[in-house]
Amino acid sequence: MPKRVMQGAVVSSKGDKTVVVNIERTFKHPLLKKIVRRSKRYHAHDESNQYKEGDLVVIQECAPKSKLKRWEVVGEGSKG
Known part of the structure; x- marks a missing residue:
């Protein structure tokens, strides 16, 4: 089964190796x-801590890494 891929903006990078x-x-x-516009926040794993607030990133589904990170x-x- 293919993994889902989505694009969005980082709103928080305060956690270690985690971005929201x-x-x-x-x-x-x-x-x-x-x-109608709807939004949802996802916790994603960022191994190198390189992304900060405001960055546009692509996230992909993965095996559970913690309680909230999938x-x-x-x-x-x-953009565009």
């Missing part, structure tokens, strides 16, 4: 037919 990434998605509401940073994201 905010993923924002948009979808059309089934009843109201309006575009994602790992695989690279930098691109």
